[in-house]
Amino acid sequence: MIALPPEAWEALALSLRVSTVAVLASLPVAIWVAHLLARGRFPGKGLLDALVHLPLVLPPVVTGYALLVLFSRGGPIGGVLEPLGLGLAFRWTGAALAAAIMAFPLVVRAIRLAFEAVDPKLEEAAATLGASPARVFLTVTLPLAAPGLLAGVTLGFAKAFGEFGATITFVASIPGETRTLPSAIYAFLQVPGGEAGLHGLVAVAVAVAVGAVLVSNWLAPRIAARVAGR
Numbered sequence: 001m002i003a004l005p006p007e008a009w010e011a012l013a014l015s016l017r018v019s020t021v022a023v024l025a026s027l028p029v030a031i032w033v034a035h036l037l038a039r040g041r042f043p044g045k046g047l048l049d050a051l052v053h054l055p056l057v058l059p060p061v062v063t064g065y066a067l068l069v070l071f072s073r074g075g076p077i078g079g080v081l082e083p084l085g086l087g088l089a090f091r092w093t094g095a096a097l098a099a100a101i102m103a104f105p106l107v108v109r110a111i112r113l114a115f116e117a118v119d120p121k122l123e124e125a126a127a128t129l130g131a132s133p134a135r136v137f138l139t140v141t142l143p144l145a146a147p148g149l150l151a152g153v154t155l156g157f158a159k160a161f162g163e164f165g166a167t168i169t170f171v172a173s174i175p176g177e178t179r180t181l182p183s184a185i186y187a188f189l190q191v192p193g194g195e196a197g198l199h200g201l202v203a204v205a206v207a208v209a210v211g212a213v214l215v216s217n218w219l220a221p222r223i224a225a226r227v228a229g230r
Contacts, residue, residue: 008188011180030156033052063169067094099160154212173186
């Protein structure tokens with residue numbers, strides 16, 4: 001059992017909540033975008049692909065600043081959401097948004113590769129039997145792409161769990177509200193004698209990252225075998 005101070009447990013619980021919400025909320029959009037990039041033929045596909053991968057190459061602070069401009073009280077989106085009580089800046093929901101955006105490229109990439117690996121002839125065969133495009137997608141394409149979807153979810157969760165730059169720029173590091181595990185590690189670094197909490201949180205961060213990859217590697221071939229009927 002890792003000995004952590006109460007504020008570290010609080011940061012860990014918040015990180016788990018933020019990562020889970022970030023991945024679950026962005027997953028439907030990620031599946032749609034991944035399918036569009038894998039199967040679609042349309043003008044501007046290259047531009048869409050570049051926009052999806054933009055968070056991977058932009059400094060995270062730039063992404064966080066862009067979110068702050070858009071979602072602050074005076075921003076074009078925040079100005080609409082704040083009067084409705086749905087503001088995101090300096091709230092844990094804003095941390096989830098920042099984490100979702102930073103994890104989005106990894107989720108889309110994994111799912112897109114899975115869609116591209118599905119044999120189009122199977123989809124065509126289902127269509128010739130009278131299945132609608134939606135039914136073909138739900139009963140043929142999506143089950144066959146399940147291993148890639150699982151890999152995307154796992155990688156996205158790990159990335160969201162470790163997100164720091166965009167999060168601290170957008171929602172700061174407010175204890176109990178927006179101080180996630182990476183923010184707590186940074187806070188412990190600034191405090192003399194904070195090594196006890198620091199070492200414990202670093203160990204948890206490494207364990208979650210390694211565990212996510214191991215779980216993905218363990219489940220993916222089993223799901224693939226089950227889908228293939230082996």
